[in-house]
Amino acid sequence: MTHAYVGQLLRVDLDRRQTRTEPLNRDLARLFIGGRGLATKLFSNEVDPNVDPLHPANKLILAAGPLTGTAAPCGSRFMAVTKGPLTGAIASSNCGGDFGPDLKYAGYDLIVFDGVAKEPTILVIDDGKVELRPAADLWGRTVDEVEDTLHTRLGRDFKFVSIGPAGENLVRYAAIINDKSRAAGRSGVGAVLGSKKVKAVAVRGTGGLTAADPAGFRTTCLDVLEKLKNGAVTGTGLPRFGTAILVNVINEHGAFPTHNFQQGQFPGAEKISGETIADQILRRNRACCSCPVACGRVTEIKGGQYAGRGEGPEYETIWALGAAVGVSNLAAATKANYICNQLGLDTISAGATIACAMELVEKGVLTEQEIGFPLRFGDGEALVRAMTQIGRREGFGDVLAEGGARLAAKYGRPELFMGVKKQEFPAYDPRGILGMGLQYATSNRGACHVRGYMVSTEILGLPMKMDPHTTAGKAAVNIAFQNLTAAVDSAGMCLFATFSIGAPELAALLKTATGFDYDVDELLLAGERIWNLEKLFNLRAGFSRKDDTLPPRLLHEPMPAGPAAGKTVPLTEMLDEYYRLRGWDDQGCPTPEKLAALHL
């Protein structure tokens, strides 16, 4: 295995402060591709599904894919795979930036962390030379401070992932941050790294990667590059307005969750839209390694109480820190985003948890005396204050740090938690986009939009237009999206590339890069295998059909107004069809025949 992969992984035994290199298993790489797939295979082989996610026996794997760091356009991604402290389910959080490519240039496809260090520690990988260093002086520091300090200490050409105070404080939705603002955000992967007392990983590498078929790989890369540049979405829409262009799209369709999913349209949408961000606070675009799209937003709030510079907000973020909490003050929402980046918080779960708290206040269940300050929908100042408290587990932030599910249960109103498997929803109300309801319910890592992005077909018409208000055909398309996404994530590609390319191009990239004879069928079969593997882990961890559901609000309370007025999510009929098409029994368990067909 000498092409595209480095061919080796690094094991980090934090209990013994030892590291060792291990060859990558070629057969497993073929079956599970790399990244999310291969890491999940290793993880599920080695970790008890019933482990406490914050126990030393839980492992955390940082995993690049075979295309990560190659010349493949948008091939920059890596994954953090573990058991999630927020959900108790398999967690795999995707991240771009520069870390993934440099991990491979430094000599490794994956890093497997096991155990817990006795003191705060950083892992330094400098062109194959591996060292665990004490880092007590970095503990308590923000992500910005850590990266700046390590750049000075180690050199400008190092790349990092790190956790902020949120990860140290075991906030259940703490993120792992790369390049100061790129987040492996969801499910609390940062808390797992914090529980192991790993503050940061620094990598520097000068190694190269080869392709099995250099001429074929080059031709395929040029073809993909052309499609990305000429594609209307990847060539114009995303570079010009970023992902937040969706604010008005989803709001106009009446599926923009507002005030903790009590409404589907936000009157202040225009003030926080991608167009307004581009007009008012955008300084420049930012691209991940090898990305021709550059959807990242480097922004600045000039003057006032929210003054600052940073990156974001993206679409999901401006929803969570905007409509979800009723805040139409772009400066306040952006400031809250910057705080999330610096403290290492998942913006989606953070904003959505605060939204849940605001509804508890609105309903008189939670008092301002308990919180320590007014926390009402629309209050940007309270949003910023709460966010800082969460990251440091100060005051009522200690309660909010547990996430919306535990918050709502603590106050006797579990039905007011808006999420699945204890993970908060992202920015789409499925009463207006029914296929997203099925996607949320079946996502292996809890409520998630990037496991099978049904918005693409139901709203955007990519690759074909489906009616968002009907259920016909949704199960089959959702399964196809989930399988393809698993393959994309495992390859190390950015999901956004699929707005302009599809499975044939991805298979061609993988085939010419790795030398494995992938075609579209094998690629999608690998994606299905990965999805089923994740499902098996969750079943062994105690999840069942009852967890593949939605909050009562979305199942039984009709959308009150707007284009989706009167709609609820008819989940049962979609779920039954989904299980059947997956080859699972009526309780959502893969059948022996299905597992055999997938070589599981």
Next chain:
Amino acid sequence: MTIELRLFGTLRAYLPAGHPPPGVQLDMPPDASIADALARLAIPPDEVALTVVNGLYERDRTRRLSDGATLSVWSHVAGG
């Protein structure tokens, strides 16, 4: 009849000069279609990828609009 035409993304360039986003009220004849409304602001049809009437997708641009309708249009966009 009067309709509201809302322009998003790159199509904002076709808003009348100085007009605040997102939309403009248009007085249209009673049988006006989606295409007629787009033509009123000289929006090239091939720049429009997503057409939504009162929050519902509409593929057929010959469809007649009703009084008070909100027509929202985008070029190719995506995110997530």
